[in-house]
Amino acid sequence: MTSTQRFDRSRRVYARLLHLFPHEHREEYGDSMLQVFTDQLREASQPNGGGVFALWLRTLWDLGISAAKEQFSSPHLTAGLLEAVPNQPLPWKGVALVLIPGIAFFIAQLVQLSGQDWFYWMTYRAGYYLILPVLVVWAWRRKFPLWGLVPLGLFFRTVWTLGYRAYNGEFSFTHPRWFSWLNWGEPVGDIFRIGVVLIVTVAIIVLLIVIARRQHMPRSAWYWLGTFVILCAAYLGASYLSYTFVGLQGWELIYDIGPSVIYESIGLLVLILLGSFFARRHGRLAMLLLMGYLLPTVIYGRFTNYWQTLPDNIVNTFFLIVSITVLVYRFIIALAAPVWVVRSAAPGAQRKASLITLLVCVGIQVAMNIGVGIFMTLNYQYTGFTWVTWYITFAAQLVMIAGVGLAATLYGDPPPDPQPQPLPLGALASK
């Protein structure tokens, strides 16, 4: 290779590396930067010019630092990272950050098909740790980043699940060495369970009062809230009826079953109400919280190691279908829905994208639960499926639908377009 070819190749590589800078910066200064690099290259190629290798070492360091600095100070990216810009689709760099939890969960789900347990690892470990960078940025910038909504929903779900494990007196799904002291082994008492539900219910009422005072709560939101409460009551009633079949009666049954049945629903309601505070900054994109909440949902994905004996056994075939459906579900909730929502321009389109994707996912869950009922009845002559038990199999999903409706009506119009701010005085100072 001649020196001229090496020279041209260095220029071409530098021109490619300029793509590390934000688009607007590259448009404005890319040619000038390439010109300066060419001048440096020409000088370095001369005898006693310092050498091209040394120049590249300096240039790569400079490029890495300055590109990162420009990326983080780019108004376009800042909007994607931290705040929603109403009526504008989220830039792709922001989309990539929103997608990180979904990508991690989706890959884990695929690996699960090979017989490994990554999915459970992801649910019970990443569910906690993905929140850490979000909290760091929140503390640093004092603004909750838009891409933190999915990890926050996920974190809420895993922590809430952790609380449910306390009902049974164990946290065994946490790390066996680090958190062994959390496993006290004895289920908590019924009074404690009811106490938790009462405390959370009071918290919900307080949240509702605060929200109703601070922002306009449309009538449709109250309707959805009423539907949510009615469906919770129906879920409780159906559970009560189903357990009377197995001999439990009266207050003992209510103490025992009530808090367990309603626990997940009141957690969802708390999250939706908390989401309205995030909606004040991020508008309807606060629906991403719900997507994070739904991310760890498992629907009969791992009953057996079906993968080894397919396709002779009808059971294995059935669970293959279920697993593919789970993958479709997870693809929608983890990858397709967030992209559709954050790339939608108009607020109406954001709401439509949120509702359609969430309802499709919930619909898949309901269909799968009904499918399991039909499968068990047909293949095992299982007579335990009455209308009550069938209702129970998808009652939680109906509550979730009401929750989605409540969130869609509660998360109001996004904030107005932020005007571009001039660089503040003192921005160049080294303090």
Added chain:
Amino acid sequence: MTNQTLNYQPLTPAVFHILLALSDGEKHGYAIMKDVEAQTNGQLKMGPGTLYGCIKRMLTSALIEEADERPDPNLDDERRRYYRLTALGARVVSAESERLAAAVTVARQKHVLTFG
């Protein structure tokens, strides 16, 4: 020293030396870079990324502006962009120089600076 110039102080070394480089006339990017290198005896070597990042912020803050005319189009590439100090930029670099000079005086009085 006005309150406006105080808002910029202390300047980062890169911004200060770029302003100094432009204090004796307009220059293009590579010339600024070489001037800064000469001012600092090679201790401050900026790459194109740092240079144009600083230039962008200094343009936004109106410390420098882009020159419309080339010094001599026959002698130079027309694609090069030249920059020059604004009145504000001149005041800021002057104020910063005074601040540094005062610091040097104090350093001498305290026998921290042993030469010059």
